[in-house]
Amino acid sequence: MPTSLTDPTAGRKRIVVIGAGFGGVSFCQSFPEGLADITLVDRNNYHLFQPLLYQVATADLSPADIAEPIRTIFDRRRDVTVLMDEVTDINLRNRQVTMRRQTLDYDYLVLAFGARTGYFGNNDWARYAGGLKGIDDALNIRNRVLTAFEEAENCPDPEQVRRLMTFVVVGGGPTGVELAGALGELTRRVLRRDFKNIDTSQARVFLIQGAPRLLPPYHEALSEYARQKLVSLGVDVRVSARVTRVGPQQVELANGKIIEAANIIWCAGVEGHPLARKLGLPTDHAGRLKVEANLRLSGHPEAFAIGDIAALTDAKGREVPGVAPAALQMGAYAAKVIAAELRGRPAPPPFVYFDKGSMATIGRAAAVLEVGKLRLTGFFAWAGWLIVHLAMLVGFNNKISVLTEWIFRYITYRQGARIITTPRTDELVRDAAP
Amino acid sequence: MPTSLTDPTAGRKRIVVIGAGFGGVSFCQSFPEGLADITLVDRNNYHLFQPLLYQVATADLSPADIAEPIRTIFDRRRDVTVLMDEVTDINLRNRQVTMRRQTLDYDYLVLAFGARTGYFGNNDWARYAGGLKGIDDALNIRNRVLTAFEEAENCPDPEQVRRLMTFVVVGGGPTGVELAGALGELTRRVLRRDFKNIDTSQARVFLIQGAPRLLPPYHEALSEYARQKLVSLGVDVRVSARVTRVGPQQVELANGKIIEAANIIWCAGVEGHPLARKLGLPTDHAGRLKVEANLRLSGHPEAFAIGDIAALTDAKGREVPGVAPAALQMGAYAAKVIAAELRGRPAPPPFVYFDKGSMATIGRAAAVLEVGKLRLTGFFAWAGWLIVHLAMLVGFNNKISVLTEWIFRYITYRQGARIITTPRTDELVRDAAP
Structure with a gap:
């Protein structure tokens, strides 16, 4: 110019x-x-509100609920040009x-x-255990989880049914904890009424954590609360458990145990x-x-x-x-x-991270929250989690639509986005082949 | 058994x-x-409320808003087994x-x-002009339309910009009319603020109808109202216009006119x-x-x-x-x-179709409605359309979430689902190549 x-x-x-x-x-x-x-x-043409991505994976929310077009965020800023x-x-x-x-x-x-x-150098594991970083990941997980139950409902082989109804979440940080909790609720409560041949509450959700406890940066009391809550949702929590191999529908742990599961989700590293x-x-x-x-x-x-x-x-x-x-x-x-x-002014002092606290939700009315020396668990932590996440969601429309979904879900125990938009039936079957 | x-x-x-x-x-x-x-x-694992599918295509609604899991619909019917x-x-x-x-x-x-x-035997046209029957179709159209504007915003070639910003809807029945109207609103009103290099209100939307008027089964007065409303939304309505060829980014009409358009949507036949x-x-x-x-x-x-x-x-x-x-x-x-x-009872008399009336929406506060001899246009027809479609939507949650979207959209002129979930940039470019 x-x-x-x-x-x-x-x-x-x-x-x-x-x-x-x-x-x-x-x-x-x-x-x-x-x-x-x-x-x-x-x-992408959107800014993604990643902290709620796991709710897209577990059919709670639609992608558009947690994504806002970047152009819209800056539509009044003449000095900002957006390029996709x-x-x-x-x-x-x-x-x-x-x-x-x-x-x-x-x-x-x-x-x-x-x-x-990140797979700590084992990039071939990505084929069998997808991560949860973008909308495509979340929709893949949603389709896989829902398709697994559809397959199990009509599957004559009890061993394959067991495999289809087994979920392994690797990684006990906030994403892994939130996802495992949501899967526990989905299988025990939400989907139960939908199926007649299988009992979805028999589904097994494993949470594999390498460290000796969940949510390591949090206080020990909160880690323990999270573990107990997950167990009450039917999640099989394994701490100090290192994954040594991931194959088609299989996870092997350092202690030699092999978990056969059609659904493996990797939340262990970036x-x-x-x-x-x-x-x-x-x-x-x-x-x-x-x-x-x-x-x-x-x-x-x-x-x-x-x-x-x-x-x-x-x-x-x-x-x-x-x-x-x-x-x-x-x-x-x-x-x-x-x-x-x-502006030719003096540079600001070096960057200092101000920790405003951390929070993670585990299930219905259950969360952990830590701000400085304040530690909360249970309903009030959960309510705090809801308010903070709603307030941070970009876009007025998203706030309303997510709030509506959450209220509806709380009242009815039903998920709003339980649709399989790209059936991956064939792939599930193919992966299972030796 | x-x-x-x-x-x-x-x-x-x-x-x-x-x-x-x-x-x-x-x-x-x-x-x-x-x-x-x-x-x-x-x-699929869902029942689709097809009458609102065009609103998914134009980024008004999310797929889950108009789809309800089939199992949920029949979760209390023990005699109904659902198979995906x-x-x-x-x-x-x-x-x-x-x-x-x-x-x-x-x-x-x-x-x-x-x-x-259906393409009246010209199945090769399907490659260049997708239809609108399922959720995949709708998401494809949504991604294509939004990507076209993203490409146009950064395109140095004015001719290609013109092509990217041209939309051709083939078929003047309810689906074509509703889609063309929604595209008119999307380009003239909704997206306008988002782009800085291009003026989205310069986008051209063509509606090509083979018959002498739009919405043929309706009364002539309603056809004419629909035409006028579409024209006021900037839609270029061509009646008695037959499509003779569809190619990459091109539609040829019987009168020899060639429309160059990156986005062609086929609503002309089933x-x-x-x-x-x-x-x-x-x-x-x-x-x-x-x-x-x-x-x-x-x-x-x-x-x-x-x-x-x-x-x-x-x-x-x-x-x-x-x-x-x-x-x-x-x-x-x-x-x-x-x-x-x-039950061994006598068979009911032969099937008779009871026409409860027809309706189609054209744009904001504009619709046509015909029930027997009653004909309505404008706001009341539109309000009737909203109420009937909301009432027919399966699932309480969908009703709330669609109503929320509609109210929000009516107040703010903003669309709720303007995200490109699978960028198709490359394909747009590839299709354009000679």
Whole structure:
């Protein structure tokens, strides 16, 4: 664009933000309007509210309930351009981002492309045990879980019925705990009335946790509460249990036990997006980019990494966790740093993660909540979880529609989205073949 | 199962119903409980409320809003077994239905598998102009429409932008009219604020109708009202226009005009499911099964065809149309015939279609409604349309969630499900290649 005195964008710096998750959206929302030209790139057209993704997987919510078009979020920001495209290469030296359809030059770069499911190097396990990071993952799990019961209902082979009605969730962090709890409720309570040949409450849900207890960052009392609640929902919780092999419809543990299950879901690890490794910069064991105290990439002061793709021990010595509040705070911080620089003001002090507390829901009226020294369990923790998640959901329409679903579900014990949109019957059968 | 005196199902007749659309569900709901063993087969696990399918295509509703699990509909009917499976063969002589996973014997057979999109013999057009019969179709259209705007926003070639922003709906019946109206509103009103490089209100929506007017079965005044309303939404309505060729991103009309459009949707015809032709029985030009006055297949008094797959001129000389109310009535009628036979009572008089009226919505507060001699247009017709469709939606939860969406949309001009769940970017580009 030619620079001219009448062009209000003349001479403005160009900021490219890759990824419209919590970090990327927070950066754009925090950045002062009109100070620069921001281009926000994502391969999807929506911002996903990931903390509720497990409810799409368990047929509680529809994808549109937890996704908001990125354009709509920024429809009043003239300085934010939204691009739906896939980044294929980042050239830090030339300051260029290459996408499938075009290449962008930048003055500042904000890497916010998050993490993906990680298998600790056993990438072949991905074929048998999908993760839960995006809407496709969630719909895959939903289709698989519902199809498994449909198959079991008409299956003459009791051993295969048992396999179809066995679910293994690997990973005892918040996602694994929430998913296992929701599966427990789905099988024991919601689906029970629907089937006549099988008793869905005979379904077995395993939760495999490598560490000695669930939800390791929480207080021990909360871990124990979560375990008990899950057990009361029929979940078979195995702690200090390491997975040594995942095959077709099989999980093998370090103690030699083999669990035969048609449905295996991997919530045990995340790793940085492959684009991060391609940069040739220092990464941690999970492939996340090591950033400096102000979230810059070392040697590239114009480039920042925020959210799940950034690895940082903050100025107070705390390792910043890969959770939504951290991504939100990092986005706002990076915006402050760049804005200060553009305005010629002193840089803000190094980034410090402010822990507002953590919470995880386990089932109907059961959750754990920890804020500083305050620890809550049970109904009040659950109510707090509902309120916080509803308040954080982007978009007024989503709030209403999710609230409606939750109220309906609470009253009736029924799930709202129990439909199989892409039957995967054949694949279930094929995977089972030796 | 061995017959015994203590077995309550001993000697009960077996009825197999293929298809859980309006006809099949209505049959099962109408059939007296406990009089026979009914098996209801469908390849999906849900009953689809097809009249609102176009709202999924235009990002108004989510699939789960208009789909209800079949098992849930019949969870209190012990005599109804629901099977999710695909029928591959029907043997009328041996009274057997073969599916992918099992074969069923029957005493009575009810064929209710509906119609699919028909191209008047030009089946190769299906590649470039998808229809709108199932949820997959609707999601495909939604993804294509939204992706087209995403592509246009970043496309440097004005000709390709024009093509991406051109939509052709073929067929001026209720589905075509409703879809064209909804696309008009989507492009002129809803998406306008979202894009900065393109002006979505410059999008062109064509509605191509072969007959001299829209909605042929309606009174002429209503056809004309529908045409005017569509024009006011920016739709380019072409009546007496026959499509002679559909190619990649192209529609050719009989008058030689070629419309270049990245999005072509076929709502012009339906034809019977291929299974119907395989029976070797008389079918009409659209491949629908000709049935006798009591909906039986000729030569097979134990087999019935109902709904869109049945071709019948009823006892009052009226050709039964392929609409939801007709399917509902045929289902209830077939249930009455079989029940009477099982009870040794006289057969009911031949089937007569009772026309409760027709309605179609065109846009915000605009619809046409015709009941006998009563004809309504405008707000009251639209309110009537809303109430009737909401009342007919199966499932209390769906009613609430659809009502919420509609109210929200009416107030805010925003659509609730504007997310692209499977980006089809590449295909759009590939189709455009010469």
